[in-house]
Amino acid sequence: MTSLPTNATTTAPEFGRIWFDLLNSGPISEDPGSLLTGETVLPDGRTAALAAVVPAPNSPFPRARQGEVGLRESLSLASWVASLDNPDKPLVLIIDVPSQAYGYVEELFGLNTTMATSVQAIASARLADRPVVSLVVGKAISGAFLSTGLQANRIVMLDHDGVQVQVMGKQAAARITRRTVDEMEKIAETFPATAFDGASFTTLGAVFETVVPKSAGSPGDEDSASALAAVGRAVDDILNSSGNDLRCRVESEAARTARAQSLLVRDAVNAQW
Amino acid sequence: MQTINATYPATNQVERPVHVGVVGSGDLEILLAPIESHADRPDELKVRVRTSVDGFDTVWRRVLDHFFENNRPVCTIEINDFGATPGMVTLRLSQALELATATDDDQMVGSADGSKSTGELPFTEMSARQRAASLLDSGTFREILGPSYHAESPHLEPQGIVPSSDDGCVIARGTINGAPAAVVGLEGKFQGGGIGEISGAKIAATLERALVDAESGHPVRVVLLLETGGIRLQEANLGLLAIAEIHAAIVALQRHIPVTAVISGMVGCFGGMGIAAGLCDHIVMTRAGRLALNGPEVIETEAGVDEFDSTDRSLVWAVTGGEQRVAAGRADVLAEDRPEAIRKAVIDLDTAPFSVHRGDRVTELAAQLADLDPAARPTPSELRTIDGRTH
Known part of the structure; x- marks a missing residue:
């Protein structure tokens, strides 16, 4: 086989593992596919299932060693979510996923199919009235975010420099849209949807609450308490709302400004149906 | 512009x-x-x-x-x-x-379909509007949010890109073999079929509305004609959110009635919309159609030419093409690139709700994956015979 380039420049803290360890109060179970699962206790005493996809440096899948979501990660997550009992128990997904796994064997096997299983599992849990909250603690990129966090009823997001939400890396996006990185950054000032930072993503109206940690890289008890308090409020909001769909994302006040067309199109389709 | x-x-x-x-x-x-x-x-x-x-x-x-x-x-x-x-x-x-x-x-019919007659055009050479019309029973095509409604992206012109009056997405109501249907066609020629706020909302809105009908006992068959490179980069996270809502809507609707994806080419179906197809109970492909998460060019860019040579067209189609996807159980029906053949394939599909969806087949997929040695760089034909496969 061919030798694969490894990304030796990854020096950012492993926010996913750090925050999982901080919040986890149950026995840690580490799946070979780099899925951490455990439990956390919300401020009202309720226990929630907890999971994070984290880097697995020894994975036999070289393209999924840096925390990328690949074949095993998506299937493991789907399998674990589908196996959860007690449908009232909330599910908290800790998100720090740099990208989907880019590789030959991934596409040969069908990464789109395995990612569909985790989407199906999380969406099915939500539709079965299990409260699902994503806690974005680091990167939330493209297919990796779609398959791990975006089917949650509510999204809670940490506000720190390590948080990124985008659909493609800066260099690649610049190349494809035939712009320089400088031009892209200038455009992002006017179009928050193209920016990378968490605050810009929040303006699109899909984030339930933002939490500013004292230290994102080495969080303490205070950070744990404020994150869990926000997750707890998200769970309460889910339980107090009537639907189990994602409508709150298009109906939020921010979305009515930043994504006004998303609601207008729905209204028009209904009217013309 | x-x-x-x-x-x-x-x-x-x-x-x-x-x-x-x-x-x-x-x-x-x-x-x-x-x-x-x-x-x-x-x-x-x-x-x-x-x-x-x-x-x-x-x-x-x-x-x-x-x-x-x-x-x-x-x-x-x-x-x-x-x-x-x-x-x-x-x-x-x-x-x-x-x-x-x-x-x-x-x-009049010609004007609705965008041309007087599609004649003997292959399905892949037809516009999204023509493809949508060709699936519906003759004379039943009715477009929702058609070009005269001017549902064009507000985000493109400020970025110097000419928008399209339908944002590259056609919603057609009508019947298929007499049953109420909605066909959503993506126009691969407009911005590579990329999903923006409007085109994404059109797809999500169709699925969400079909769910309302299904819940009140009037199921509408939804067929998605997916020609898309994924998220439209100029709209970035707006496309990302729209695709998450499309995923949610497919899962919700399929509790009542299967959703069908048709991937005919020439663009293929990639990115978050590749996941959307992976959720659909039915996937119809042609030999020209390609289905994947990451496009070959992106893999080559991210991982190097040794990982995937995107200029090797026979490799690209051997891995992601319709024939391989159907043979390996990742898609269901291989149809010829003719409108009548695609329509027949769609008509022949089961419309009763599935108890096990494609996205529920975790155990089967995990068993297949366990039998696969990534270091051996398995070939497309090896994938077709892998254990754990039930197709």
Whole structure:
């Protein structure tokens, strides 16, 4: 086989593992596919299932060693979510996923199919009235975010420099849209949807609450308490709302400004149906 | 991009609004709308051109002056151009005018479908509107949020990109084999079929509305014609959120009725929409169609040419093409690249709700994956015979 380039420049803290360890109060179970699962206790005493996809440096899948979501990660997550009992128990997904796994064997096997299983599992849990909250603690990129966090009823997001939400890396996006990185950054000032930072993503109206940690890289008890308090409020909001769909994302006040067309199109389709 | 406005004296009333063409490479879209005559002012023709190519105003004015010297329709004409030649511009203007002034019923159908007749065109060479119409029972095509509604992306023009009046997404209501249906067709020629706020919302809204109908006992069959590279990068996270909502809507609707994805080519189906297809109970493909998460070019860029040589076309299709996907159980039906063949394949699909969806087949997929040695770089034919497969 061919030798694969490894990304030796990854020096950012492993926010996913750090925050999982901080919040986890149950026995840690580490799946070979780099899925951490455990439990956390919300401020009202309720226990929630907890999971994070984290880097697995020894994975036999070289393209999924840096925390990328690949074949095993998506299937493991789907399998674990589908196996959860007690449908009232909330599910908290800790998100720090740099990208989907880019590789030959991934596409040969069908990464789109395995990612569909985790989407199906999380969406099915939500539709079965299990409260699902994503806690974005680091990167939330493209297919990796779609398959791990975006089917949650509510999204809670940490506000720190390590948080990124985008659909493609800066260099690649610049190349494809035939712009320089400088031009892209200038455009992002006017179009928050193209920016990378968490605050810009929040303006699109899909984030339930933002939490500013004292230290994102080495969080303490205070950070744990404020994150869990926000997750707890998200769970309460889910339980107090009537639907189990994602409508709150298009109906939020921010979305009515930043994504006004998303609601207008729905209204028009209904009217013309 | 550049905008050019022109006004001409006009004398001939036109019968109806018309839409022709596509905002895609070397082509253009024309929207023609009648203007009511007023006794107190002279009739006129207003033309607005938005073109992706700057600096050709004199050529545009020459082409328009020449065309409207002899044709004087009382109407507004909007042109969204993506680098069409003057000959192409004149051809499209002639088509639009012919349809706008025609009177017989056949021409009406033609105008709705975007051309008079699709003849013997392969499915892959038809526009999204034509493909959607070809799946529906004859005479039942009704477009929702059609071009005259101007549901164009508000995010493209400020970024210097010519928008399309339907944002590259066609919603068609009608019947398939007598049963109520909605077909959503993505236009791969417009911005690579990329999902923006509007096109994404059109797909999600269709699925969400079909769910409302299904819940009240009137299931509507939804067929998605997916020709898309994934998220439209200029709209980035707006496309990401829209795709998450599409995923959610497919899962919710399929508790009542299967959703069908048709991936015919030439663009293929990638990114978050590849996941959307992976959620659908039915996937129909042609040999030209490709289904994957990451496109070969992106893999080559991210991981190097040794990982995936995107210029090796036989490798690309051997891994992601319709024949392989169906043989390996990642898609269900391989159909010929003809509208009648695709329509027949769709009609033959089961419409009763599935108890186990494609996205529920975790155990089966995990068993297959356990038998696969990534270091051995398995071949496409090896994947077809892997254990754990039930197809």
